[in-house]
Amino acid sequence: MxxxxxxxxxxxxxxxxxxxxxxxxxxxxxxxxxxxxxxxxxxxxxxxxxxxxxxxxxxxxxxxxxxxxxxxxxxxxxxxxxxxxxxxxxxxxxxxxxxxxxxxxxxxxxxxxxxxxxxxxxxKDEITKGLSKPTYSEYIIKKPSKEEYEVLVNEFWWNAYYVPKYLWRDELPFAKYMLDYTLKYSFLHKIIDWYIGMKNDWSVETGAFGKKFKKYLSSETWKEFKETYAGADIEENWNAFFNTITFFRKIAKKVGENLGYKYPDQVDKEVIQFCKKIKETKKID
The missing domain is CATH 3.30.460.10 (Beta Polymerase, domain 2)
Known part of the structure; x- marks a missing residue:
């Protein structure tokens, strides 16, 4: 090369x-x-x-x-x-x-x-002559507003129940899309970004799709994050789903407590109960 x-x-x-x-x-x-x-x-x-x-x-x-x-x-x-x-x-x-x-x-x-x-x-024509010296701040994680935090944590729970819905139906492609794309990239990654930003005085960036998460998370937290991933086995995905929501709750609460924002405990509790009920419900042949 x-x-x-x-x-x-x-x-x-x-x-x-x-x-x-x-x-x-x-x-x-x-x-x-x-x-x-x-x-x-x-x-x-x-x-x-x-x-x-x-x-x-x-x-x-x-x-x-x-x-x-x-x-x-x-x-x-x-x-x-x-x-x-x-x-x-x-x-x-x-x-x-x-x-x-x-x-x-x-x-x-x-x-x-x-x-x-x-x-x-x-x-060749000096069109770059007026360029400013870079500050390298374009992708620095920004502190969320109260509204941004509240929207994210509440909408996470709306989307969360789709995963057990489609796992119970044995419709793996839809369940994987909701777990591995929607929950992770739209919600979990964002809350991890805010957590890392909070821990680093809002002065770092984590790269596209969380590629620098491992650099900034403790070994214990990184291990918890890895446990939100799964292969194609249905039971394995149930475990990954419950690991995902447990991890999300832990990180979201730490961010909320640090910023003085309220975490939706009641919504969390009721959605979790419903998700567990879905998993425990037996299918009728």
Whole structure:
């Protein structure tokens, strides 16, 4: 696999030769001085070009960087990366190097556009000249308001009862969706974020989908979190479900107590009773 020096040197040589490329900015982990970068880390590059149509029509230009294994989207298109006219080309090359290109013909950049870190690779027209020094604060966990806390903890319990409903029916796909996606990513991950933020004076970030949870949680708390996961066995998922709600309650109460927000004990109690009743109810053949 090519080294970072080789990848960026190759890219800069190509960009210098290509008149359509007016500027290029490296972002994400490889642009952060304290980031943990390994051989699987992507190269996130934003291209500012004079004519976007050339990049919309064909991916031929990507062959400059090596043989392609797979790309996304399959055809050039906007993926809602930013407002305005951008197209996305995420590319995994056969040697394992991955480059994520975001491309635009908007040649004016807001001064705070790259507050979470950047490195200017190419700038032929000085359009990056006014960029502010990054504060790396864009993804720092923010303290929730009373309303945000109350909405999250109450809506968790509304969604929680779906899991036993579909486990009891032996409809595993729906139960897994509610347990592993809705409860975890919409609710449990958020409360863990707030817990970690609270423990670290609201000065850290945990990365996408909780990838840094292990770094910030104690070994005991991390063990409890892992026990919210399960395979495909129905009984295993029942255990994971009850571990999930127990863990959620523990973390949510600690956050609420710290911030002076009220946890919905009665809602918790009544939903738990109903969930247990579902599990204990025998099916009639």
């Amino acid at each position: 090519r080294t970072e020096k080789e990848v960026l040197s190759q890219f800069k040589e190509w960009a210098e030769r290509n008149e359509l490329i007016r500027a290029a900015i490296l972002t994400s982990s490889r642009a952060k001085p304290d980031a943990n970068v390994d051989f699987l880390s992507d190269y996130d590059i934003e291209l500012y070009v004079s004519d976007l149509s050339k990049f919309k029509k064909s991916d031929d230009w990507l062959e400059e960087f090596g043989a392609i294994m797979v790309r996304w989207p399959f055809k050039p298109r906007s993926t809602g990366f930013k407002t305005g006219c951008w197209i996305t080309r995420l590319v995994l090359f056969k040697d394992g190097v991955r480059i994520d290109f975001q491309i635009t013909d908007q040649l004016k950049i807001d001064s705070d556009a790259y507050d979470n870190g950047y490195k200017v690779l190419i700038d």
